[in-house]
Amino acid sequence: MIDRRQWIIGGIATGLLGRAAAAAARYDAVVAPAARRDVPAGRRFADLGTALAAAPRTGGYRLWLARGDWLGQHVVDVPGVALVGEDRQRTRIAFTAASGMIAPDGKHYGTYRTATLTVTAAGFTARNLTIANDFDGIAEMRKTGARLLSDDPAGPQAVALRLAEGSDAARLDAVDIHSHQDTFFPDAGRVTLSGCMVSGSYDFIFGAGSALFDQCEIRSRLRPDPQQMRGYIAAPSTLRAQPIGLVFDRCRLTRDPGVADGSVFLARPWRPSKKFADGQYGNPDAAGMAAFLDCWLDAHIAPAGWTEMWYTDRSGNPRHMLQPEDARFGEFGSRGPGAHAARRLAALSAAAAARIRRLATRSISG
Template sequence: MTMVSRRAVTAGLLLIPGMASAAPRYDAVLKRPDDPRRFSAPTYDRLSAAVAAAPKDGARPFKILVTRGVWDEQGVIDKPFVHLVGEDRQASIISHLAASGLIAPDGKRWGTFRTPTLFVRAPDFAARNLTIRNAFDGLAEMSKPGGLHSHDGGGPQAVALMLDKGSDRARLSEVDILSYQDTLFPDAGRSLFERCLIAGSYDFIFGAGRAFFRDCEIRSLPRPVDPVDGYVVAPSTPIDKPFGFVFKDCRLTKAPGTARHSVYLGRPWRPSGVFPDGRYGDPKYVAAAAFIDCWMDDHVAPEGWTKMWYTGKDGNPRTMLQPESVRFSQFGSGGPGAAAFRRGRTLTAAEAKGMSQRAVLAGWNVR
């Protein structure tokens, strides 16, 4: 009997002469046409085709093996229980290039909300051991003459992953989520991120959803063209939701070139709504985020949190929403960047304990 590596078994790639067995572990395989391996599960050369093969009303995981390669496509997960499993965390890459200020195929600017590489619009999505990235090079674009900038109204915002309306109980484990600005957009439902890497500069984790981050690396990238290198989070949590983004036992790191004290933990995003008396920032959005027992490098600003503008009821587009008016907090921080932050709250031990994974994701029995 031939010895088989533990890695091959774990990946579901038990090789036998002329055949790579993908069943019963996998229901579909995403592989390049020039990949000579044969699988017992159906193979596809586009993610959209593999997702289309999943049952419309599935009640069990439909597992798609994502083999090594760069899968350049803007994907939509619109069926429940779709699970993506990468063959290699760094080499199984779901990628697409779009940015808010670039022109889309329809001749219009993409706009931030159309840029995600991957949209999730169905419950019980899962991803493991792969990379999801937006391939737009924000720093290169902003550094060139006449390049896109955030203040232009159509700038370098480039989302890698959006948990959109319909998403709930999304679970990502050991996934690299990469872009430069507005990287991760958990805007709906409950989500769990475990041992993930999330990288970006401005507002690179933002939205209205409930998300628990455990043992993740949150990596800030340098932004030398702007006064500060960045803001980690920009939540828009509805006031009737007790939790927004909670980070537990995470590491806030920095890429080379990120300056000391140049990155805020976050700022509160208040999207506008339309009301009988006009269009202005919707007061129901009162951001919530907490960092609990996290290690922070020295790029974190001593203030901790900062303000963000929104359109006031009087029409002033530079009305400021202050950290003290929302729900920003931390507890048990360590590392060179940890401090008695000047803004936001320090939780009591009891309050921190009350922000457990079970509490944040209430109603979801995570196994």
């Protein structure tokens, strides 16, 4: 695993002390154009994919990534990989794929295969960079003819970062994660995000994993679609046996220009289908957990706060509605124009909020 002291020193060198100090740091791998000479010491690579492929299977691999657009789909499948970017906005790991687009194998990508970066190993860390799916959701929604539909399997779902089976104890510091629909998919293990930004418009933070968002910005993007005017921040599918799902602690819920007042819900409960002996239907063990603690909310947050989401029930009805009252949703200490006293669900007590914060801190980042 990564030595924590080395990780902090490397982060400070790249983020605060400028080029001279960064160049003095040493990394296992440095990804930069050949013409760049003002980079840290380390084995040089011309592209991110080759550098990740060189990571030792035993784990512990610190990689410095120069500013620029590093295009392609990448998988982190060895433990202890640390990515450190030169510039938070200009060091971009990016790809363009949506669920309804055709992949190189001739099939639809499907949501899970759209991810720009997929993590399947423990101890992944990233700092000072951007991970984006550059699919143009705005252009797709403005089409007047045939288009990818949000509620269709061949839709515009476009994942930027997916934490899949095998991922655990991940940490993101000062990382931007951008897309429109299904942006960030923490579906397994635990992850802490500190000082990050996640942007999107539709279920853009979703999955079954445990994620603590510590003082992050959660930005809702414009959705210019007359058939789909509503936005949704979170769609957790947390299993009942798992006490912590998506916890937003002291975050700022902001919006792009044009996002209407009262148009975005905090969360709705996702119940994904699973195969059982008697058929395939929404997993009854999925009872999503999401909590917003001491957050600042702009006026785009819907007064009701929470809403329902459909799933396929045991009889095969694909439009059975799972109500927020059947999930584990909570809010405490909200302030700002989007904070409302009368939500669909009652506010958490101070004791309940403290318990969630304590449990999330200990179980995820402790």
